[in-house]
Amino acid sequence: MLFFRQSRALATSFRTLATTATHPADVAKPRILVTGSLGQLGIGLVSLLRQKYGNENVIASDIRKPSPEIKAQGPYVFADVLNMQQLETIVVDNDINWIVNLSALLSAVGEQNIDKALAINMTGFTNTLELARRHQLRIMCPSTIGAFGPTTPRDLTPDLTIMRPTTVYGITKVHVELMGEYYAKRFGVDFRSLRYPGIISSDTEPGGGTTDYAVQIFHSALKEKSYKCYLGPETSLPMMYLPDCLEGTVDFLAAPNHLLKQRTYNMAAFSFNPREIAAKIKERIPEFEMTYAPDFRQAIADSWPKSLDDSKARQDWGWKNKFDLDAMTDDMLTALKSHHK
Ligand SMILES: NC(=O)c1ccc[n+]([C@@H]2O[C@H](COP(=O)([O-])OP(=O)(O)OC[C@H]3O[C@@H](n4cnc5c(N)ncnc54)[C@H](O)[C@@H]3O)[C@@H](O)[C@H]2O)c1
Structure with a gap:
């Protein structure tokens, strides 16, 4: 009952994002909570957000x-997305905006x-939403x-198309998109x-x-001069170098609402298959040899797009990648050489 009263009050105090230019979360110096921040993306994203908004403002x-x-490097708290009460305390005590x-x-x-995937990806997300x-x-x-x-x-999969994923991960992410868009429309949430x-x-x-093979291959190329790939040679997938992903995400987070014509955008940089990335590495490390032993991940990769159409992200909020396949390959090998000395 309380939920519905609160919802009605919010629904009338907000107008939908489509019709309003500003939102209470449109603040120049936001206080930001990042959950799951110790993973592949989180460490770099926290660091970039802190450069932009100040160390103390990014938890x-x-x-x-x-x-x-x-x-x-800055404030860190333990936060389990499955623990709603703990999350709410962190949000309130730290005046979080985003x-x-x-x-x-x-x-x-x-x-x-x-x-576990259902719990973290769906219940955990629903808690934050x-x-x-x-x-x-x-x-x-x-x-x-x-x-x-x-x-x-x-090929060139558009933003709006058939979405019938065959992995639990994919199913949970369709849930994220649909529930986020529902909350945006229904309650004016800036999702x-x-x-x-x-x-x-x-x-x-x-x-x-x-897609982890595309990282592992660089480590193995430098250490062992060989790599056994768990995907077949012709399995093309869309990929992106982390610095581009992080900069694009920071720009997207900061984009004013009036620029966003939709709440979910494709974002891509380039596509390649294992044979093509192996050839790029071999140009730079001639002794490198690749072998193939596809496992259960082949079926997952075969169900995914080969390339994405991200023209809407480029038009609406200015997404632009800096790294292509060659620039990424050079940068990865240079950065990893010091690790493998
Ligand atoms: N890395 C990619 O290639 C890629 C591609 C597409 C989408 N994404 C998405 O980007 C996001 C970040 O991905 P990533 O690669 O950094 O993932 P990751 O697996 O490296 O990190 C996820 C983090 O979540 C934390 N976590 C697990 N359970 C938790 C819980 N109950 N409460 C709080 N934190 C918990 C883990 O400890 C981990 O540090 C995810 O939503 C992922 O689906 C990543």
């Missing part, structure tokens, strides 16, 4: 113990832990190419989501996705 959080270096929810189980790990409604926050939760499925058109492709990073470990 990092996760359910893991941070390293002393991470702790020294939540970036990065907590998730990714595609390959999710297939091995269905219950509900907090955004109660406290008039901006909320950003990434989606993925994994939200598409085998019946989706696979935003980007469908990331596979993300390639030099300084953080990937968390168990189907």
